[in-house]
Amino acid sequence: MDKKTKITIAVFIAVGFFLRVWRIGSFPFPPDGDEIAFGYYGWSLLNFRTDEFGNTLPPFFSSIGDFKYPGLAYLNMFPALIFGLSEITTRFWGVISGVIAIPLIFHLSYFLTKNKKASLFASLLFTFSPWSLIESRLGYENHPAFVITLVAILIILKYKKVPLFVAGFLFILSIFTYAAQRFFVPIFLFFLLVFLRSHPEIKPQKKAVFKIFILTFVVSSFLFLNPSLRGRADEEVWKLEQTDFSLISEYHHSAGISPVKIHPRLTWSAHNKYAYSFLDFLSRYTDHFSFDFLFFKGQASEERIPGMGVLLFAEIVLLPVGIVSFLRKNDKKKSLLLFAWLLISPIPSALTRGGAHINRASLMIVPLCIFSGYGLYTVTNFKSRAVKLISGLAVSLALFWSIFYCLHQIFIVKPVLRPWYKQQVNKQLTQKVLSLKDNYPAVAVTDDDYIFYLFYGKISPGDFQKRADIIPANEKRWERVDRLDNIFFKMPFRCPLSGKEDALYVCEGDEIPQNSRLVDIVYFLDGVPAYTFIEFYPLSERPEVLPELPDRLHYMVGTEKPDGFPDGIIPQDYPFLW
Numbered sequence: 196m197d198k199k200t201k202i203t204i205a206v207f208i209a210v211g212f213f214l215r216v217w218r219i220g221s222f223p224f225p226p227d228g229d230e231i232a233f234g235y236y237g238w239s240l241l242n243f244r245t246d247e248f249g250n251t252l253p254p255f256f257s258s259i260g261d262f263k264y265p266g267l268a269y270l271n272m273f274p275a276l277i278f279g280l281s282e283i284t285t286r287f288w289g290v291i292s293g294v295i296a297i298p299l300i301f302h303l304s305y306f307l308t309k310n311k312k313a314s315l316f317a318s319l320l321f322t323f324s325p326w327s328l329i330e331s332r333l334g335y336e337n338h339p340a341f342v343i344t345l346v347a348i349l350i351i352l353k354y355k356k357v358p359l360f361v362a363g364f365l366f367i368l369s370i371f372t373y374a375a376q377r378f379f380v381p382i383f384l385f386f387l388l389v390f391l392r393s394h395p396e397i398k399p400q401k402k403a404v405f406k407i408f409i410l411t412f413v414v415s416s417f418l419f420l421n422p423s424l425r426g427r428a429d430e431e432v433w434k435l436e437q438t439d440f441s442l443i444s445e446y447h448h449s450a451g452i453s454p455v456k457i458h459p460r461l462t463w464s465a466h467n468k469y470a471y472s473f474l475d476f477l478s479r480y481t482d483h484f485s486f487d488f489l490f491f492k493g494q495a496s497e498e499r500i501p502g503m504g505v506l507l508f509a510e511i512v513l514l515p516v517g518i519v520s521f522l523r524k525n526d527k528k529k530s531l532l533l534f535a536w537l538l539i540s541p542i543p544s545a546l547t548r549g550g551a552h553i554n555r556a557s558l559m560i561v562p563l564c565i566f567s568g569y570g571l572y573t574v575t576n577f578k579s580r581a582v583k584l585i586s587g588l589a590v591s592l593a594l595f596w597s598i599f600y601c602l603h604q605i606f607i608v609k610p611v612l613r614p615w616y617k618q619q620v621n622k623q624l625t626q627k628v629l630s631l632k633d634n635y636p637a638v639a640v641t642d643d644d645y646i647f648y649l650f651y652g653k654i655s656p657g658d659f660q661k662r663a664d665i666i667p668a669n670e671k672r673w674e675r676v677d678r679l680d681n682i683f684f685k686m687p688f689r690c691p692l693s694g695k696e697d698a699l700y701v702c703e704g705d706e707i708p709q710n711s712r713l714v715d716i717v718y719f720l721d722g723v724p725a726y727t728f729i730e731f732y733p734l735s736e737r738p739e740v741l742p743e744l745p746d747r748l749h750y751m752v753g754t755e756k757p758d759g760f761p762d763g764i765i766p767q768d769y770p771f772l773w
């Protein structure tokens with residue numbers, strides 16, 4: 196690599212790092228429960244060698260019942276050593292993986308194309324990739340896992356001086372980090388062996404790659420046998436028995452009363468649960484290649500970027516041009532490798548419920564950036580100087596506007612557009628509860644977000660087990676924590692109409708009971724009340740004119756006088772807070 200190329204990539208890395216690390220703890224949202232949990236596990240493992248329930252160096256983390264994968268939890272020990280229990284720790288590997296991938300994309304593209312300019316363009320597009328930018332700013336497992344996978348593949352293809360057992364270790368690490376790798380890695384290695392076994396750059400390592408394939412296949416298969424080791428994939432994966440087959444019954448009924456009669460078996464061959472399931476899978480799979488997902492709408496989730504998909508708008512032209520040009524001008528077997536990567540990547544996502552998924556399909560980022568980079572090279576590499584100048588200017592303007600639009604939507608629009616996600620206020624809510632709880636014998640909250648209290652309260656696993664009511668895992672899988680200190684979780688109301696006089700109640704929304712005193716408020720970014728902290732007093736003491744409430748907060752219309760509590764107050768000797 197020449198000096199100019201190194202400087203260019205260094206600039207990309209610097210820009211990519213800034214875009215991924217600026218205000219990392221709060222943009223586009225503060226960390227959610229999953230991110231907080233992984234950050235806490237890194238700190239807990241580093242200092243106490245256990246998860247919050249006291250399990251020593253666990254192979255999985257039962258957490259709230261979704262059995263989180265261990266890879267990211269153990270990796271978070273490294274940032275926890277430097278940054279402690281902080282938001283930076285939770286999102287450290289998202290940032291680092293997004294930055295490391297910038298030069299890796301260049302090296303993979305150059306291996307496939309031997310074209311330095313096209314490879315730099317691929318690296319440039321990854322630097323500003325909306326898909327990578329949003330994923331790099333979150334503390335989830337998928338982005339680090341895909342970069343670990345990318346490094347392992349590059350060791351096999353390009354970094355011949357690195358022992359192949361390192362690639363095997365990284366593949367296994369990625370498999371223990373995110374579920375999508377459990378499908379992608381064995382399938383990709385199988386493809387590598389079948390189609391590139393005679394390629395001069397792969398042939399010398401064929402036996403070692405075969406051993407890695409067997410290892411990853413066996414490990415991936417084993418991990419799917421145990422429900423605990425399947426992790427959250429056990430809940431999200433599409434299952435035959437969960438599918439609504441009522442439409443098939445309608446088709447069979449229609450065939451039975453149709454004036455054109457055919458044998459029922461022929462109708463069954465077209466409309467049965469197996470055919471329906473395959474078409475359902477195919478629909479989810481092809482969603483990942485739709486213009487809506489790639490360019491216009493993305494995925495309907497919290498990770499979605501408003502007003503766009505997962506790629507830059509300029510790639511509407513660059514991507515198809517790049518795919519066609521790539522196939523025509525490059526080593527056919529290497530081209531086939533990249534196409535296989537692209538086609539295999541959505542399979543894990545398509546095997547889960549719902550449509551195209553930005554997290555589960557994030558392995559698609561690599562081939563899409565390389566294809567688009569080659570497209571950018573193609574449309575700026577005409578022989579005619581005049582055409583080259585015009586096309587270069589047009590593409591530069593389109594690319595600049597696309598990047599500006601992307602950054603505008605992520606950093607300016609997304610944090611405040613429909614800002615009613617709970618994670619926007621979880622930190623503030625948790626810190627207020629922790630600061631007020633010592634003033635009351637009991638605090639009632641609606642959810643079971645105990646992990647936020649462990650994280651922001653810096654409560655060790657040992658202290659948590661002593662201070663909390665925890666349901667044993669063999670009795671209940673989900674929502675195992677009922678109480679921490681005097682904080683009682685799982686209040687079954689957004690806001691109760693009656694309560695104990697000396698307790699603090701944390702209510703959701705913009706309404707409070709008529710017989711309550713307002714203690715504090717937590718607001719969403721748009722000024723709408725997210726949570727209110729209230730105390731109850733007897734209905735008999737309610738004034739004729741209720742005190743005026745802050746703007747956008749209201750009293751409930753009705754009151755409650757439950758049997759035995761005619762004054763709207765729960766007696767102190769009553770065993771529950773609601």
